[in-house]
Amino acid sequence: MVVGATINSSYLWRNCKVLRLTKNLRLQSLASNKDRQTVDWFSRWIADRDGITGFVNNGLFEIDILPRFMLKCGTNPIATIVESIFPTANYGMLEESHLEGRAILSPTLDVVDQINQYMCDMNTAEGRTYLSCDSLCKAESDDDNLSQVHTPEFLNGLRLSGLPNHSLTIKVGAPVMLLRNIEHSLGLCNVQVPT
Structure with a gap:
């Protein structure tokens, strides 16, 4: 919203042309006509909400979401979400093809x-747990004050996007996505499997 307001207020705005995506390229990759119609309808529904629809409520916008897009939640909302997105996961049949196009x-x-x-x-x-390093590099600092501030408990408790947690348990058969492509020649990278 801030970026949009800033661009709209700029003297350059009168020289800009707003383009809207009108063709959903994902439709071409779908095999069945029913899937194509469903995705086409959903993409048009999303496009109709471009900008803000609904009404303003103290600076927030409310958008009505159709009941067909909502999950009926049982006692465990996490289980409801996972079973909706990965229905075969319960049966131990989660394969690479089941992960494609799902998130x-x-x-x-x-x-x-x-x-x-x-x-x-x-x-x-059976899983194996890996722990992160929980001490500061002594070479970067001659001052011992940092080690008193950045205790192992503090370092182990850091939870940031793009940084793995202190304790990471990996099991055979579990999909693993690297946060960064580390070493292509050793296969330590996220690659698209050729079909």
């Missing part, structure tokens, strides 16, 4: 951790 978006890192833990617990294989 769970989360508003906070806490929910990400809950979802990851739930899915990890579904895998009955």
